[in-house]
Amino acid sequence: MSIFSIFSKQRTAPAARERLQVLLAHERVSAGSDLVSLLREEILAVIAKHVQVDSERVRVTMDRDEHMSILEIDVEIPLGASVRAA
Incomplete structure (x- = not known):
């Protein structure tokens, strides 16, 4: 890792994909968690960085x-x- 890596643009897609994998693995282990609601909110946050959409239009x-x-x-x-x- 170099000092210039601090200034590089961070990629959101790999981080979002990693979070989804962790959440799905967690979901398989724990019962009763509200995973779908949590995923929906995180997906809305990622989409909002790129395009404006109505939250009611995301399922x-x-x-x-x-x-x-x-x-x-x-x-x-x-x-x-x-x-x-x-």
Whole structure:
């Protein structure tokens, strides 16, 4: 690690992906946690850095079976939405 790495632009996607992996692993172990609500709020925060969307237009659901969990994310982005650089 160099001193110049402090000034480099941080990537949000790898950090968000890592958080999702940790949360999903935690969800498999603990019962009764409100994981979907927590994921929805974090996903909204990440999306808000790039484009303005109505929070009512973001749906996060999780389906579980014996062997896996499936996370489904639906985001309605308006055609005229302005994209912001993160």
